[in-house]
Amino acid sequence: MIRPLPSHRLLDRVFRILFPGVMLLLLNGCSSVSYYSQLADGQLQLLRAREPVTKVIADPSRDAKLRAHLVQSQKARDFASEHLHLPDNQSYRLYADIGRPFVVWNVFATPEFSLTPQNHCFPIAGCVAYRGYYSQSGARGEAALQHLQGMDVSIGGVEAYSTLGWFNDPIINTMLGWGDERVATLIFHELGHQRFYVKDDTEFNESFATFVEQEGTRQWRAFRGLPPDNGSQMIQRDQFIELVLATRSRLEKLYAQPLPAPQMRERKAAEFERFRQDYRAMRDSQWGGDKRYDAWVNAPLNNARLLPFGLYDQWVPAFAALFRQVDGDWVRFFAEVEKLGGLTVGERKAKLKALADSQNSGS
Template sequence: MSFKVLLKICLHLVAWLIICMASLFHSTGVYLANQAAGQIKVLVGRQSFEDYISEVKPDKNEIERLELIQAIKQYSEDSLGFKPTKNFSKIYHHNHEPLLWVISASEKYTIEAFYWSFPIVGDVSYKGFFTKEKAIAEKNRLICLGYDVDVRPVSAWSTLGWFSDPVLSGMLTRSKGWLCNLIFHELFHATYYAPSSVNYNENLASFIGHKATLQFLSSDTAALTAYQKSYADNKVIDDYTARFISELNHLYDSIAPFSENAKLILKQQRIHRLLNGYDTLRISGMDKVKRLKEQIKSSGNAWFVDFEQYNALQDSLERDFNKIYKSNLREMVQSLK
């Protein structure tokens, strides 16, 4: 890494740490300082694709994925009008080990997110940790306060243009279609992000990521077909989950006056019955259903908060896309910049 690049990183981090210090007498400042340290490790550890290929010697499929990512970046800027960035121009090798754990929480008897407040991004309904132990400690704190809590590793994150986000080596194991979806999603965050609007930001990035993937893969029949098949399975699961959430909301409204013990029993009974419904879905692979059911069992309402962050607005975005933008993705992106 050149001195000029290192200096630029340091200046950005100094700016970020000043923000942290402004709230240092609050736990948020300590948290942000820890996050800055984790981000420094990733930024300093980035390397060129050429060096990565020379040192790690990835297989042919992973090398092709690196080439694909560059094509996606170019397409996002030239054909869709995304903001040009240096994101995904380098790679960070992490040996497939999780780098970041994200925690979210919900009220126990209503699907209502717990929010954390931060400088710049405002109120957000999830919190990331570069150390698993810190994520678990926060999980335990929230459980003691009576919340349902979910902790999960994530495969990517965006610094919203503050830094040049690298490719994470674990991304290279994804299928062609889902890698496209992920990269378009994260690149869009650097193009558009509204403070204190987590659900809208994530739903919008998910929508744009999907539509961009369909458009980008239009000339690659095999990859497009595989992606559409997998996406269709997800849509069946998502539609059932939305009905699941609606039924739970009705239950929670009806049991509000009940005792804690009665509410807990009725909640567990209803979730157990609804979980069994996933086994009746007609999809090509049930492994994802098995994983999903285990996540819901352990995370409760927090998992549904996660789901709504990425999926609750898809139908309304589809209507806007067709009616307002006449199914023109570039026009939609341009209107949001």
């Protein structure tokens, strides 16, 4: 693994020198030039905006709330390396204000009658199930093109992402809107990607990082003497995800049937309506009418909107089972994760399914 260079200013220079040459090797058409150019511009903007967190905290002219958030972020950052055995580098010890609510907007697309995402391949990250844009207008333009081609499309704003250790990733202003604990969870999640990453397997990578985020947050709360966050919001979140995944499962079975398009379209719409009805019944009977997910549920639904749930949550139970098998030892856990990453795709999925089944059955 290539270790990050010590100076973020030096990285800026390296990026400017090397990236044009890399672009020449990668690009093969006007659309590629346009897309990779916005990626380069967006990443370079982020690199240039970075400054040491310690400098911001020490500057009395900076916003007091920002400085307080950054003080708390560094406690979580130290905990990540010292207790969760996540990479100890300059990532998340820098701060960047990029002046917008999200760092990127991801465009997800699937065929009309499939939950298989349209993958996009990149030299560092490998193939992933989305395409990222540093401007919302760029994402909307891509989504419109995909829609014209008959695809189901969804756009999602992203608060943070990992460059997998190639650069020292900063805490971004986009990460600070939901409080100090949310910043901690994002740090744990993104450092999880730095700790281990398998090219071309989004479900594995995101489920792994989500487990690191969730277990890391549980331990972070315990470390500070706080009770586990097993309140109603967490329970509702898990129940909602379960409902979405059940809908995905039914749709997958539906799309495997040899039905004519009009009938398939009608039954697809019926499945989404069933999902809405099941959600409202659960909300009213179990949640006391809490409407926190109403806006998401009542918006237009399609296959692409369900994709993040399958990508980010599918194998979390498997990693939880693996963590339990190694008695909660992070070093042993990461070693076992690396073994999983070395398997073929088929072997890896079979192992993950067996782990998930053992976790769900409580064995």
